[in-house]
Amino acid sequence: MGGTAEHVRAPSNGKIKFNENLVHPTRTRHGHSAFLCSIDLYVTIESEDILHNVNIPPKSLLLVQNDQHVESEQVIVEIRAEISTLNFKEKVRKYTYSDSDEEMHWSTDVYHAPEFTQVLVIHSISTRKL
Numbered sequence: 142m143g144g145t146a147e148h149v150r151a152p153s154n155g156k157i158k159f160n161e162n163l164v165h166p167t168r169t170r171h172g173h174s175a176f177l178c179s180i181d182l183y184v185t186i187e188s189e190d191i192l193h194n195v196n197i198p199p200k201s202l203l204l205v206q207n208d209q210h211v212e213s214e215q216v217i218v219e220i221r222a223e224i225s226t227l228n229f230k231e232k233v234r235k236y237t238y239s240d241s242d243e244e245m246h247w248s249t250d251v252y253h254a255p256e257f258t259q260v261l262v263i264h265s266i267s268t269r270k271l
Contacts, residue, residue: 155188
């Protein structure tokens with residue numbers, strides 16, 4: 142499902158800087174916070190006496206925060222080999238088992254709660270004792 146990824150490492154210790162208006166918050170496939178680069182992005186790593194500029198291609202995941210201190214060789218970017226894997230949707234099937242010998246029923250109705258912006262969807266599963 143995933144594909145391969147190439148990593149970009151910090152060339153030296155320093156503070157990383159980038160334009161936060163050019164990235165969008167997201168999560169990695171492991172659930173960690175990251176930023177998605179929608180266009181070419183230049184990040185700068187400021188060490189004591191030198192500036193390192195690193196070009197990040199579109200659809201890459203920036204794994205560090207702006208103004209974060211990074212260590213030399215720390216992974217700062219994940220470049221996806223298969224860009225299409227960023228848009229995949231994972232289907233999940235969950236089985237529900239009952240300890241009782243009775244029937245279980247769930248509603249298929251969709252309930253809208255006006256005080257929330259999300260929609261609660263309840264899936265239908267029915268088991269019967271034969």
